[in-house]
Amino acid sequence: MRFPTPTLPKLGVGVAYQAPLAPLLAAAGPELDYVEVVPDILWTDLGRAAEPRYLDDRAGRRALEHAAAARPIVAHGIGLSIGSAGMFDTAHVDQVERWRRRLGFAWHSDHLAFHLAEHGDGSMNVGITLPLPRDRETVELLVPRIREVRQRVPVPFLLENNVYHFDIPECEMDEPTFLNRLCRESGCGLVLDLHNVYTNARNHGFDAAAMLAEMELEHVGEIHVAGGMELDGFYLDAHSDTIPDPVWALLEWILPRCPNVGGVTFELFGSWFESVGNARIRADLRRLRALWAAVLRPARRPAPRAVELA
């Protein structure tokens, strides 16, 4: 069964909210259209046995609303661990829905990965997103869960392609085939993280542009861009810098080809804000906004050009 592609509002250019970025958001003008928030920071989870389980962070909500300054807010979660084989936490999904009603998320998303695993009588939180086997069995695990999320939270739901430092050997599908099939069969959209694609391409030696060319881009609801750094022979999705040229090239090629994309979000960890600097970040936001505006004006759409990775 093929589900229709979710329809998202055309929001424009956003920034992933972190408290240290408040000065950036306060200074931003029309180059910033929306703010993306990790909803998990808005509450404290006291554990499944606790009643009540979730306590709201009122101060955190006030800080977010002040920083967003009436701009739309979308949610990008980190706590669902939708790929965990032994657990699917519908209470967490319901908590996202409670906050959607409060803040009016236009859409919400999480990561196509797992970070919670069974361990003894409890669970283990690895704290980083781990890859899933790109097998039929994984699709069968995820599809009913995605449908459950879509029923419980009545706005489009997107999953983000993962960054991985080791790949699962002997998968049944390559990444584009896996993502295409998952979106078709579940009705979820995709947060296409171009910096993740670029990072994986550098670390595993494949052609990012060729991979993107195999994807069904009508599923892309949001695009993530960021900068990274080298460590011990790996390139890391560290969210530590402005957008590198090869990621710009990927974005300029793909954005006009994503008919249902609702926004492009720039990600930077708050601890890097001072060293990167407000001016460089705002320059990237203005460039993103100009690209977004050009793509929304079909008559002036830039001609797609070949993509070359550095």
Place this chain on the structure above:
Amino acid sequence: MTALAFQTALARLIVEPDFRDAVRGEGASALPGPLTALEASRLVTIAHDRGLDMNRTLHKGFRLGKLRALLPLTCKLLMPSRLAGEVAAFWHDNPPASFSFLPEALEFCAFLEGRPLRSIYLAEVLAYERAVLELERARVGPAPPQSVRFRHDPVRLLGALAAGWRPRAVPARPCLLLGSKDGDAPVRWTLVDAVSPSGRYDRRHGASECGAKGSTA
């Protein structure tokens, strides 16, 4: 449910270096079941992948970062080399369980309290930061007041650590720090000096208000 066992083993390869080394050395025989032959083969291959070590680096960085954020003065006092050893010993017996990591920080406090540590200041700093966590942690209802007994001047001791210095020759000052928190307001600390030589504490004459929040008493 072999996928469940596969994910547990994959997570353990990152979190438990002893387990990773066993899989590297002994192959599939070191893997607990039930696993399919393909899953076992995948795990053995991953155990030898350089990317696994990078994931372990990121995992440790994430976990240590949480401890540094929640116990900044204790981590500063321990110095990097001692901190690394203590954290490794703690993590060996305590897999990461919580997403917020506040319970882990409290467990690390309890772990350190049972360790033979040479710093003459550690018990006081540890007790203070544990009290801060208890006051600032999310809970239903008001936070219970906290009382921390000091043998050294807490203003000098905690002030030095908060400023990024190692405390040296902090003068003796037997006293109590009394902490309380009202709703969303910052933590308030009251310093109550002891009346020597009996060791009783004098609220009337020795008390002073410290309006600082968190780690800067």
